[in-house]
Every structure is written in structure tokens, then in C-alpha cells.
Amino acid sequence: MSIAIVSLCMVACTSPPETIDQLENKIRKQLASVDGEFAIGFKMIDRDRELYINEREMFHAASTMKTPVMIELFKQANAGNFSLDDSIQVKNEFRSIVDSSRYQMDIDEDSEGELYDLVGQQRPIRELINDMITKSSNLATNILIEKVGAGNVTKTMRNYGADSIKVLRGVEDIKAYERGISNRTTAFDEVMIYEKLARGEVVNKEASETMIAILKEQKFNEMIPAQLPNDVEVAHKTGWITGVNHDVGFVELPNRQRYVLVLLSKEAEDREQVLNTLADISRTIYDFVQNQ
Numbered sequence: 001m002s003i004a005i006v007s008l009c010m011v012a013c014t015s016p017p018e019t020i021d022q023l024e025n026k027i028r029k030q031l032a033s034v035d036g037e038f039a040i041g042f043k044m045i046d047r048d049r050e051l052y053i054n055e056r057e058m059f060h061a062a063s064t065m066k067t068p069v070m071i072e073l074f075k076q077a078n079a080g081n082f083s084l085d086d087s088i089q090v091k092n093e094f095r096s097i098v099d100s101s102r103y104q105m106d107i108d109e110d111s112e113g114e115l116y117d118l119v120g121q122q123r124p125i126r127e128l129i130n131d132m133i134t135k136s137s138n139l140a141t142n143i144l145i146e147k148v149g150a151g152n153v154t155k156t157m158r159n160y161g162a163d164s165i166k167v168l169r170g171v172e173d174i175k176a177y178e179r180g181i182s183n184r185t186t187a188f189d190e191v192m193i194y195e196k197l198a199r200g201e202v203v204n205k206e207a208s209e210t211m212i213a214i215l216k217e218q219k220f221n222e223m224i225p226a227q228l229p230n231d232v233e234v235a236h237k238t239g240w241i242t243g244v245n246h247d248v249g250f251v252e253l254p255n256r257q258r259y260v261l262v263l264l265s266k267e268a269e270d271r272e273q274v275l276n277t278l279a280d281i282s283r284t285i286y287d288f289v290q291n292q
Contacts, residue, residue, distance in 0.1 A: 016284070016287035016288055016290070016291050017284065017287070017288045017291070018288075018291055020049060020050075020051055023042075023051055023284070023285070023288045024051055024053070026284055027040060027051075027053065027281055027284060027285075028053070030277055030280055030281050030284065031053075031277065031281070033277060034268065034270065034273050034274055034277045035267075035268060035269070035270065036243075036265050036266065036267050036268025036269075036274060037054070037057070037265065037266050037267050037268070038053070038054065038263075038264065038265050038268075039053060039054040039055055039057050039059065039186065039187035039262070039264040039265075040052065040053040040054070040055075040187060040262065040263060040264075040281065041053075041055055041187035041188060041190060041191040041260065041261070041262035042191075042259060042260065042261055042262070042285055043191050043195060043259060043260045044257070044258070044259045044289065044292070045195060045198050045199065045250070045258040045259060045260065046257070046258060047257075047292065049259075049289075049292065050191075052187065052188065052191075053187075054187065055186060055187040055188040055191075056164070056186055056187075056188055057186060057187070057264075058164065058184050058185070058186055059184065059185055059186065059187075059244070059246070059264045059265075059266050060182050060183070060184065060241065060244050060266065061165070061166075061167070061182075061183040061184055061185040061239065061246075062183075062239030062240055062241050062244050062246055063136045063138075063141075063237065063238060063239035063240070063246075064185055064190065064237055064238075064239040064246050064248050065153075065165075065167050065183040065185065065239070066132050066133055066136065066141055066237060066239075067133070067193065067211075067215070067237045067248070068153050068154075068156070068157055068165060068167050068193070069132065069141060069144055069145055069148070069153055069167065070129055070132065070133055070211055070214070071153075071156060071157075071193075071202055071203065071211065072148045072149075072152055072153040072156050073125065073129060073144060073147070073148055074202075074203045074207040074210070074211060075156055075203050075207075076148055076152075077125075078203050078204065078207060082125065082147075083125075084124070084125050084126040084129070085124055085125070085126055086124065086125055087122035087123060087124050087125070088122065088123065088124075088125055088128065088143065088147060089120070089121070089122055089123075090115060090118045090119050090120065090121055090122070090123050090128075090139075090143065091119060091120070091143065092104050092105050092116065092119050092139060094142050094146065094170055094173070096169075096173050096174075096175045096176055097150075097168065097169045097173060097176050097181065098173070098175040098176050098179060098181070099175065101175065103172065103173065103174065103175075105138055105139045105142065105171070105172055106172065109138070109172065110137060110138045110139060111135060111136045111137065111138070111220075112131055112135035112136065112137035112138075112139070112140070115128075115131055115137055115139050115140055116139060125144070125147070128140040128143060128144055129144065129214065130214060130217070132144060133214050133215060133217075133218070133237060134214065134217045134218055134219050135219055136219075136220065136237075136238065136239075138171040138172065141170060141171055142170035142171055142172075145167075145169075145170045146170070150167050150168055150169055150170070153167040154166055154167050154168070157189070157193070160192065160193060160196055160202070161192055162189035162192050162193055163189070164184065164185065164186040164188070164189045165184065165185050165186070165189045165190075165193070166183055166184040166185075167183050168181055168182070168183055169181060169182075169183065185264070186264075187262045187264050190248045190260075190262040190264075191260050191262050194235075194248060194249055194250045194260045194262070195250070195260050196208075197211060197212060197215075197235070197250070198212070198235075198250045198258055198260065212235045213235075215235035215236055215237060215249060216233055216234065216235045218234070218235075218236055218237065218238065218249075220238045221234075222238075222247075222275045222279065223238065223245070223247035223263055223275055223278045223279050223282060224236050224247045224249060224251065224261055224263065224278075224279075224282045225282075226275075226279035226282065227279050227280070227282060227283040227286075228251070228282065228283065228286055231254050232251060232252070232253055232254070232286070233251070233252045234249055234250075234251050234252075235249050235250055235252075236248060236249025236250070237249060240271070242269075243266060243267050243268055243269055244265060244266050244268070245265045245268065245271060245274045245275060245278065246262075246263060246264050246265065247261075247262075247263045247278065247282075248261075248262045248263070248264075249261065251286070251289075253286075253289065253290075257289055257292075259285070259289055261282060261285060263278045263281065263282065265278070
């Protein structure tokens, strides 16, 4: 038998999971192939199908916290505090939440560098949100957190029923990091927030749809979307630091089936292996949904 025929048989002869129990068993086997700690959250939005693994385990939020920051910006704009079309000064000086000492962002530690060329200039809040989400700009994030207040972000998450997400500080506050003061999240809370977004229940329907459109423009697509067909839309936010790789969002199929998917990891040093495994799990869940 040729290699091509063997490969086709491997695809055709391996049936996708048909029940939640089968799905969980397959995912656990996939996770067992890579070192690290993981949490999975999966929920179909319009059907009674869901799966959780370690959903209450706390994880460093990394850049997934940028979605709650975006939500708070839309909430405060809706309340009339400001317009998203207002301009704000781009700066690179922030204060630690530990002792109010000043620190600056390092362009070499940021995934987006063009904004640093605009320090001292004005930029619309809406454009900074786009930089924060689609390019995961740390500089934009700190500017925007300062605008709305980290405590307000966490309070809004509580109002939406997410009782574990903690947005305490901006990025690269080293003094806070060294004291163990970091932004946190759980798979359960992430599922809750993205389900509400998908249902149009965050701030209001118009705001939810606008935020979803921004999330769909995500530039980092190594996990949830990596193995999905091109006609599948994914509104999501990634996050990574050393040993941590996350992808959280929701998926919409051409037939309008929708589901939330949360992939969290920590203490997982082999980034490439983690990315591949989580992409495999995303495909496993997509196949399951297709089979429902």
C-alpha cells in the first residue's frame, strides 16, 4: 500500500468523536502527549453540548486579559464617559501598582512595534483597541488600562458572572510580577465571557458585534484556527509568556453552528509542541461539532 493510500486511510478510517465522553477521552489522550498543565473549555452556543477539563484551575492570563480590557472600554464608552473615536496620547511611561515607581515598555518584548514610533502623538482609542487585540500590542494595552482602570475591568467581569478573572495591572510591571501580582483567568470564566459576546449580551448587541469583528482580525492564528477550513470564522484572542500559551474565543461554521473554545496551558516549555497539540485539539472539537 502506498504512503498516499495509507495517509488517506488514516483520515477516512478514524471516525471523529460522536459523544462528549468520546470527545473527552480523545482530548485527554492528546494532552497526555505533551508536558504541561492544561485547561479546556468547550460549549456549543445553540445546542446542549459542553466539555470542561480543569476549568476552575487558575492560569496566568497573559494577553487573554486584553479582551476584558476591550469590553470595559466599550462599556465606559456606552455610558458616555468618552467616545471610542476620541484621541488619546501615545506614551511610554507607566507606574507600578506596587509603589508607583515609573517604568517603560520594551519594544523588543512587544509583539507590535509601530506604535512606539508614535509616542507623543495622538491616536484614536478605537485604533488602540485594534492594536491591542489584533496585534496584541502591550504598549496599547497599558495606555488603555490606564484610561479605564484595572479595577473597573475586574468589576465588570464580576458583573458578567466571571468570578475568577483578575485584571490587576498592565504589562511588564516587573515589581508586581516579582511579588506574584499578575492577571489571572480560568477556562470556565473565559467560556462565560465569550458565550455572552457571541450571544450579543456584552454591553449591547451592537457593541458585541463590533468587538467580535475586531477579534476576527486576530493576527496570531497558530492554535484554534490553525487546522480549520478557510470558510470557518474564529473570533479569538491569544496569549503567551514563557511556559504559557493560550487561545480563547468562539468559532462559527458556514452552517451557522457556533461554539466557544478555550485552550489554556502553563508549565509547558516546548512551545512548538504545545501549539501543535492545541491546534490538534481544536480540530478534534471541530470534527465533533460537524458530526452533531
